[in-house]
Amino acid sequence: MPMATSTVNSIAVLTGAGISAESGVPTFRGKDGLWRNYRAEDLATPGAFRRDPRLVWEWYDWRRGLIGACEPNAAHHTLAEMESHFDEFSLITQNVDGLHNLAGSRAVLELHGNIWGLRCTAGCRPTWEDRTVPLATIPPRCPSCGALARPDVVWFGESLPSGVLDAAFSAARTCEVMLVIGTSALVNPAASLPLVALQRGAYVVEFNPQPTPLSDLADEIVRQPAAEALPGWWHAWQSEG
Ligand code: BJW
Numbered sequence: 001m002p003m004a005t006s007t008v009n010s011i012a013v014l015t016g017a018g019i020s021a022e023s024g025v026p027t028f029r030g031k032d033g034l035w036r037n038y039r040a041e042d043l044a045t046p047g048a049f050r051r052d053p054r055l056v057w058e059w060y061d062w063r064r065g066l067i068g069a070c071e072p073n074a075a076h077h078t079l080a081e082m083e084s085h086f087d088e089f090s091l092i093t094q095n096v097d098g099l100h101n102l103a104g105s106r107a108v109l110e111l112h113g114n115i116w117g118l119r120c121t122a123g124c125r126p127t128w129e130d131r132t133v134p135l136a137t138i139p140p141r142c143p144s145c146g147a148l149a150r151p152d153v154v155w156f157g158e159s160l161p162s163g164v165l166d167a168a169f170s171a172a173r174t175c176e177v178m179l180v181i182g183t184s185a186l187v188n189p190a191a192s193l194p195l196v197a198l199q200r201g202a203y204v205v206e207f208n209p210q211p212t213p214l215s216d217l218a219d220e221i222v223r224q225p226a227a228e229a230l231p232g233w234w235h236a237w238q239s240e241g
């Protein structure tokens with residue numbers, strides 16, 4: 001346990017695909033991450049989209065269908081509840097599933113975008129949202145200019161939205177406690193956020209049933225599924241005052 005909750009003003013949380021696993025959203029790496037023998041590294045790239053936009057959109061359409069049927073779990077709900085207990089609470093997510101928002105978290109920093117957003121590849125208009133499942137046409141087109149549309153997410157080799165990334169690093173530098181939940185901690189720059197927090201002296205807790213590169217460095221490790229472990233961990237921490 002970190003120092004008593006009443007003395008902690010600033011907390012940051014970094015989440016990855018594992019927090020949504022118990023809601024039924026597949027993770028990227030590991031046995032559930034496979035789709036038609038492709039890996040995220042082969043589909044979540046600008047090159048894959050250039051080569052075969054239809055294939056990439058079929059993958060996103062399939063995932064949009066799965067995610068649309070999923071609900072936030074006890075771990076998402078616990079984070080939404082925690083938000084009101086601290087002066088500064090930053091929820092940084094690598095997930096594109098929107099489940100933190102559905103659970104009631106406000107001001108979620110979505111590092112990798114949102115799966116319901118679409119963007120014109122010709123850049124003619126702002127991003128728009130389309131929650132149709134399945135999509136009416138694959139690949140979808142921009143309603144304004146007819147160019148190919150793409151998912152409003154961040155692929156390998158692409159920059160993260162700079163305002164969101166700045167806010168995430170700022171939270172990592174200033175937090176006293178950081179919870180790292182359900183991420184393999186392999187994909188940068190997200191994976192460096194806990195390292196920044198550690199360098200600045202924050203108490204870092206990892207929630208993950210499997211070891212990650214962060215495990216040797218974290219102050220506390222909870223080797224259990226997040227939805228099982230987080231509610232109890234939060235209540236235990238609170239009851240310490
Ligand atoms: C549970 C659980 C339960 C299970 N409870 N836990 C060489 C070439 C090109 C780029 C690079 C390169 N070398 C390095 C790079 C940079 C690259 C990178 O980091 N690559 C590494 C993989 C090597 N990063 C980027 O390219 C980023 N951009 C960037 O750096 O720009 C500057 C730059 C440009 C060019 C070159 C170099 C730098 C962008 C990264 C974008 C990542 N995008 C994706 C797809 C998003 C859209 C979509 O969803 O489709 O983001 S990939 C995928 O991985 C997704 C995730 O957000 C991200 C992280 O995955 P996550 O969340 O950690 O999930 P998993 O599946 O990996 O892990 C789940 C964990 O949960 C596991 O540990 C389980 O044990 C655990 N778990 N059940 C708790 N119940």
Ligand code: ZN
Pocket residue numbers: 120121122123124125142143144145146147
């Ligand atoms: Zn357009």
